[in-house]
Amino acid sequence: MAKKEQPRANLLQGTLDMLVLRTLLYGPAHGHEIGKHIQRTTNDFLQMQHGSLYPALHRLEERGWVTAKWEKGPNQNREFKYYRLTEKGRKQLLVEESQWKQMAEAVARVMWPAAEES
Amino acid sequence: MKWWQIRKRDEDLQRELQSDLELEAEEQRERGLSPEEARRAALRAFGNPTLIREQTHASWSTSWLESFAQDLRYGIRGMFRNPGSTIFAILIVGLGIGGASTVFSVVNALLLRPLPFHDPRQLVWIGNGDCCTAQIEQYVDLRNQNKSFSDLAGWAGDYSAGNEELTGSGESQRITAVAVTGNFFPLLGVNPIIGRSFTAAEAEGIYRAPTALLISNSFWRHHFASDPGIVGRKITLNNQPVTVIGILPASFDFSSIFDPGTPVDVFIPWPLIDQKKPSGNTTKIIGRLKPGVTVQNATAELTTLAQQLNTQHPERNPVHPRLVPLEQYVSGQVRPALIVLMCAVGVVMLIVCANLSHLQLARMSARQKEMAVRAALGASRMRLLRQVLTESITLSLCGAALGLILAIAGTRELAHLTAFNLPLLASIHVDTGTLAFTLSMAVAAGVLFGLAPALQVPAYRLREGLQDAGRESSGGSRHNWFRNSLVISEFALACILLVGAALLIQSFLHVLDVDLGFQPERAATLRIDPSFKMANLQQQNSFLDDALGRVRAIPGVTAAGVADVLPLDGDRSWQITGKGQVYDKNNHPEAYIRVVTDGYFAALGIQLKSGREFTQSDRATTEPVVMVNETFARTLWPGQNAVGQIVTQDGGRRVIGVVADVHHGGPELSGGLEMYIPMRQSNDYPSMRLIVRTALTPDSLAAGIRTALRPIDPNLPVTELQTLQQFVDRQVSPRRFLVMLLTGFAAFALLLASLGIYALISYSVSQRTKEIGIRMALGASASLVQRSVLTRTLQLALAGVVLGTLGSFALSRWMTSLLFGTTPTNPAVFTGVSLLLCAVALIAAYVPARRAARIEPLHALRTE
Structure with missing residues (x-):
C-alpha cells in the first residue's frame, strides 16, 4: 500500500485538546465531524489520528469541558454522539489559546531573531 | 465516572465508533467506491477500532482499576493452577497473621x-512503700489535706473470692464483694446503668452490715437473669437484708483491672468512720489528678504531706505514698512480656515472608517464558511488576482471611481464660483496630514477599527468556545468592526466637521449681465461715474444735487447719515490735499477719524450724502466743533464739515457734516478715478458710467435708473446693501464657526455616543435576555427592545460627526483666539451640541429598 507523500505533522502534546475545543466553538459536532473539520481546515496537513481523537474527546468530557449526548443528525434518521462546549470548556479554551500564543511567540523569538529586530 | 459504569460506557464508545465508521464508509461510497471497498477504505482511514477503544479506555481515570481487576483474575487463576503451593502459602500466611493479630488484640x-473510665489519664494509683495498702485514717487525712487531686477513693484490699454469703432463692452461695469508699464510682466516672451509686449515709454505715450494694454486670446477668426489677429489692447478704441500689455497666470490670483472676460480684460500702473494720493497712487508694497537675508534682506534695502525717500521728502505721499512673500500674507488669511477644510475631512474619519470597521466586522462574512473551508484546516493566505484586498481595490477603478467623478464635479463647492472672483479659477481642492491623499486615507481607520476585522481572531478558528456558539460565549466581540469603536469614530469625523461647521455658521451670515454703500438692481449701454470729471467743473456740475434729475424722484427711488468708491470695500487714525494742518510725519492720489454728502448718506443709506449733490448748483463756517465720526472727532478734521472745502485739504475745518462710506473694517474690496469731485468741480476721491435706485427690473431698460440717452449721454455704495448686497456677499463669505463645511461635519458625532450607536444597540439587552427573561420571562417589550437599546445607545453617546468636546477644537486655534464675546469655541455651538448628537443617536436607546421590550420570547427561 503506497504511503501518502503529503507532509504531515504530529500534534504537539495537548494541542489536540485545544483544536477540538476551538472546533466546538462553532456549535455541537460529533467525533467524525470534528476530525474531518480539523483535517479540512489544515488542508490535510493535520491528519486526524482516530486513536488520539477519541481518547481526547473522552478526556475532555471527563474533565467537564464538553458534554456529550446522543442526538438525531440534521438530515438523517440516525443518532450521533454530539459533543458540546461547556462554560468551563470555553474558559479552558481561552487559557490554552493564550498559552499557545506565548509558546509560539517564544519559539518564534528563538528561531527568527532578525525578524524580531526589524 | 464511577468504575461500575465502565460497561455502560464501553458500549457507548462502541456505538460511537460504529456510527462514525459508517459515516466514513458512506462518504467513501459517495465518492463512487463499491460498498465493500468503501468499508475497507473507511477502516483504513479510521485505524483499528479495537485499538482505538483500548486507547480511549486508557484515558478514563479508572483504567488502573480495570488492569487491577485483570491482574486479580489472572492471579487467582494462577493460584488455582498451583493449588499445592497456594494452599501452603495461604496456610503459613494465615498462621503467621493469626498469631500476629491475636497478640495485637492483647496489646491493643x-x-x-x-481504660474504660472517664479521662483515664488523670487517674493515679497510690501505693504505700513497697506494697499497696494504707491505713484508713491515713487515707482520710491524705484525701482531705492534699491539693493535687480533685479526689481520692479507696477500697478494702483484703477481700478474697467468696467472702460473702448470699442466701435467698435456693441454696446459699458464696459471692465476692469488694468494699469501696462512697466516692469510688463517681471518681472513676462509672455510672450505674440502672439505679444509682452510694449516698453519703449508705457509704458511712457499719462494715459487714451494709444497707445498700451495687452489683456487677456479669453477676446481674448470671444470677438475676438481667432482671432490671432487681434494683430497689432487698437481697440477703450474711443473713442481713441489703438493698440493691444499682447495676454497673458491662464495661466496668473491677477485677480485670485491679485484681485479675478474682471476679467481683457485688460492691458494698467501705466506711471511713466505723471502727469495727479489720485494722492495719487495709485500704488501696486511687486518685484523680486536678487538670494540669503532673504525677511528679503530686508525688512531691503527697510525700511532704505524708511526712507531716507520720510525725503528727506516731500511733498510726506510717504512709509512704508511691504514685503510678493507673494505666501504667495496670499494664506495667505485662508490658515487657507484650513487647517481647510483639517482636516475636514480627520475627515470625519476617520468616513467613522469606519463605514465601522463596516460593514466589520459584514460581516466577517457572513463568519466565510467559513474562518474556508479555514483555515482547509490549507490557511495560511497571505493568508486569504491578501484576506480580497484585498476585502476592492477593495471596497474602487470602492468608489474612484465614488469619482473622484464627485471631477471632484465639482472642475468644484468651478472653475466657479467667484463671489467668492477666489484667483486662476479658476485654480482649478483635475490633476495628485489629482489623486494620491485620489488613495492613497482609498488604505489607504481600509487598515484602512479592517484591523480590517482582524485581527479578527485568532480569528476564527477551531472548534468553524466549529460548526454551534453560535451567541454568534463570539468573545464575545472582539468584542463588538471593535465595541463600533468604534461607540464612530464616535461620537467623528462627535462632533468635528459639533462644528467647528456651530462656523463658528455662525461667518458667525455675519458677515452678521454687520452694514456696509450703506444699500446694494435695492441699485444698474451702470457706467455712459460720452462717451465725459468734457471740464470744468461747463460742468460736468450740466451733473450731468441733469443725476441726469432724474434718479430721473424714477418711483420707491427713491434716486440717483454719486460716483467714492463704498464701498467694491476700495480704494484710502490721507494724511489729519486739518487747524492749525501739525503731525509727520510717524504718519500722512490718509483718504480714495470718490468723490460723493448729493444724494449719501441717495442712499446708509449712516446716517448723524451732519451738512448737499452735495446739488446741492455745485458747482464748491461755497465755497469748504467736508464731513467726525465719525472716521475722532474723529481723527482730538477729543472732538470738526467737522462741520465748515477746512481741508487743495485743499487750504482749510470746513467740512459741519459728516456721519456714513462705513465698506468699508468688514464687518470684521473697516473702518478707510473717506473723501467725492463733485464731482461738483473736477476733480480728476477715474469713475462715479450712485447709485440708489429703491422701486422696482433693476433689473427692468436698462432699465429705460438707456432710461432716452440716451438723454444726446446717446453712454452711456451698462453695467450690479450691486446690492450693490452683492458687499457684494462677500466680504463674502470666508466665505460662508468655511461654506458651512464644514456644508456639518458635516452633512455627523452626518449621518454616526447615521447610525453607529443604526447598532451597531441593531446588539447587535439581539445578545441578547436570553438574552432579558430570562429577559422578568423572568418578565422584555417591557418598561424596551426598556429603557435599549436606556440607553446603550445614554452611548455610551455621551462617544463620551465627547471625542469630549475634542478634540474640544484641537483644538480650530486653529479655532480662522476664527471666528468672537464668541469664540472657546462658551458654547452655545458645549451644542447645545451635545444635537443634543444625540438626533440623541436616534432616531437612537429607532427602534432597539422597536424591543427588542417586543421580544416574548417563541419564542426567542425556536429558540435558
Missing part, C-alpha cells in the same frame, strides 16, 4: 486502648 486491650 492492655497497652493501647484507654
Whole structure:
C-alpha cells in the first residue's frame, strides 16, 4: 500500500485538546465531524489520528469541558454522539489559546531573531 | 465516572465508533467506491477500532482499576493452577497473621486502648512503700489535706473470692464483694446503668452490715437473669437484708483491672468512720489528678504531706505514698512480656515472608517464558511488576482471611481464660483496630514477599527468556545468592526466637521449681465461715474444735487447719515490735499477719524450724502466743533464739515457734516478715478458710467435708473446693501464657526455616543435576555427592545460627526483666539451640541429598 507523500505533522502534546475545543466553538459536532473539520481546515496537513481523537474527546468530557449526548443528525434518521462546549470548556479554551500564543511567540523569538529586530 | 459504569460506557464508545465508521464508509461510497471497498477504505482511514477503544479506555481515570481487576483474575487463576503451593502459602500466611493479630488484640486491650473510665489519664494509683495498702485514717487525712487531686477513693484490699454469703432463692452461695469508699464510682466516672451509686449515709454505715450494694454486670446477668426489677429489692447478704441500689455497666470490670483472676460480684460500702473494720493497712487508694497537675508534682506534695502525717500521728502505721499512673500500674507488669511477644510475631512474619519470597521466586522462574512473551508484546516493566505484586498481595490477603478467623478464635479463647492472672483479659477481642492491623499486615507481607520476585522481572531478558528456558539460565549466581540469603536469614530469625523461647521455658521451670515454703500438692481449701454470729471467743473456740475434729475424722484427711488468708491470695500487714525494742518510725519492720489454728502448718506443709506449733490448748483463756517465720526472727532478734521472745502485739504475745518462710506473694517474690496469731485468741480476721491435706485427690473431698460440717452449721454455704495448686497456677499463669505463645511461635519458625532450607536444597540439587552427573561420571562417589550437599546445607545453617546468636546477644537486655534464675546469655541455651538448628537443617536436607546421590550420570547427561 503506497504511503501518502503529503507532509504531515504530529500534534504537539495537548494541542489536540485545544483544536477540538476551538472546533466546538462553532456549535455541537460529533467525533467524525470534528476530525474531518480539523483535517479540512489544515488542508490535510493535520491528519486526524482516530486513536488520539477519541481518547481526547473522552478526556475532555471527563474533565467537564464538553458534554456529550446522543442526538438525531440534521438530515438523517440516525443518532450521533454530539459533543458540546461547556462554560468551563470555553474558559479552558481561552487559557490554552493564550498559552499557545506565548509558546509560539517564544519559539518564534528563538528561531527568527532578525525578524524580531526589524 | 464511577468504575461500575465502565460497561455502560464501553458500549457507548462502541456505538460511537460504529456510527462514525459508517459515516466514513458512506462518504467513501459517495465518492463512487463499491460498498465493500468503501468499508475497507473507511477502516483504513479510521485505524483499528479495537485499538482505538483500548486507547480511549486508557484515558478514563479508572483504567488502573480495570488492569487491577485483570491482574486479580489472572492471579487467582494462577493460584488455582498451583493449588499445592497456594494452599501452603495461604496456610503459613494465615498462621503467621493469626498469631500476629491475636497478640495485637492483647496489646491493643492492655497497652493501647484507654481504660474504660472517664479521662483515664488523670487517674493515679497510690501505693504505700513497697506494697499497696494504707491505713484508713491515713487515707482520710491524705484525701482531705492534699491539693493535687480533685479526689481520692479507696477500697478494702483484703477481700478474697467468696467472702460473702448470699442466701435467698435456693441454696446459699458464696459471692465476692469488694468494699469501696462512697466516692469510688463517681471518681472513676462509672455510672450505674440502672439505679444509682452510694449516698453519703449508705457509704458511712457499719462494715459487714451494709444497707445498700451495687452489683456487677456479669453477676446481674448470671444470677438475676438481667432482671432490671432487681434494683430497689432487698437481697440477703450474711443473713442481713441489703438493698440493691444499682447495676454497673458491662464495661466496668473491677477485677480485670485491679485484681485479675478474682471476679467481683457485688460492691458494698467501705466506711471511713466505723471502727469495727479489720485494722492495719487495709485500704488501696486511687486518685484523680486536678487538670494540669503532673504525677511528679503530686508525688512531691503527697510525700511532704505524708511526712507531716507520720510525725503528727506516731500511733498510726506510717504512709509512704508511691504514685503510678493507673494505666501504667495496670499494664506495667505485662508490658515487657507484650513487647517481647510483639517482636516475636514480627520475627515470625519476617520468616513467613522469606519463605514465601522463596516460593514466589520459584514460581516466577517457572513463568519466565510467559513474562518474556508479555514483555515482547509490549507490557511495560511497571505493568508486569504491578501484576506480580497484585498476585502476592492477593495471596497474602487470602492468608489474612484465614488469619482473622484464627485471631477471632484465639482472642475468644484468651478472653475466657479467667484463671489467668492477666489484667483486662476479658476485654480482649478483635475490633476495628485489629482489623486494620491485620489488613495492613497482609498488604505489607504481600509487598515484602512479592517484591523480590517482582524485581527479578527485568532480569528476564527477551531472548534468553524466549529460548526454551534453560535451567541454568534463570539468573545464575545472582539468584542463588538471593535465595541463600533468604534461607540464612530464616535461620537467623528462627535462632533468635528459639533462644528467647528456651530462656523463658528455662525461667518458667525455675519458677515452678521454687520452694514456696509450703506444699500446694494435695492441699485444698474451702470457706467455712459460720452462717451465725459468734457471740464470744468461747463460742468460736468450740466451733473450731468441733469443725476441726469432724474434718479430721473424714477418711483420707491427713491434716486440717483454719486460716483467714492463704498464701498467694491476700495480704494484710502490721507494724511489729519486739518487747524492749525501739525503731525509727520510717524504718519500722512490718509483718504480714495470718490468723490460723493448729493444724494449719501441717495442712499446708509449712516446716517448723524451732519451738512448737499452735495446739488446741492455745485458747482464748491461755497465755497469748504467736508464731513467726525465719525472716521475722532474723529481723527482730538477729543472732538470738526467737522462741520465748515477746512481741508487743495485743499487750504482749510470746513467740512459741519459728516456721519456714513462705513465698506468699508468688514464687518470684521473697516473702518478707510473717506473723501467725492463733485464731482461738483473736477476733480480728476477715474469713475462715479450712485447709485440708489429703491422701486422696482433693476433689473427692468436698462432699465429705460438707456432710461432716452440716451438723454444726446446717446453712454452711456451698462453695467450690479450691486446690492450693490452683492458687499457684494462677500466680504463674502470666508466665505460662508468655511461654506458651512464644514456644508456639518458635516452633512455627523452626518449621518454616526447615521447610525453607529443604526447598532451597531441593531446588539447587535439581539445578545441578547436570553438574552432579558430570562429577559422578568423572568418578565422584555417591557418598561424596551426598556429603557435599549436606556440607553446603550445614554452611548455610551455621551462617544463620551465627547471625542469630549475634542478634540474640544484641537483644538480650530486653529479655532480662522476664527471666528468672537464668541469664540472657546462658551458654547452655545458645549451644542447645545451635545444635537443634543444625540438626533440623541436616534432616531437612537429607532427602534432597539422597536424591543427588542417586543421580544416574548417563541419564542426567542425556536429558540435558
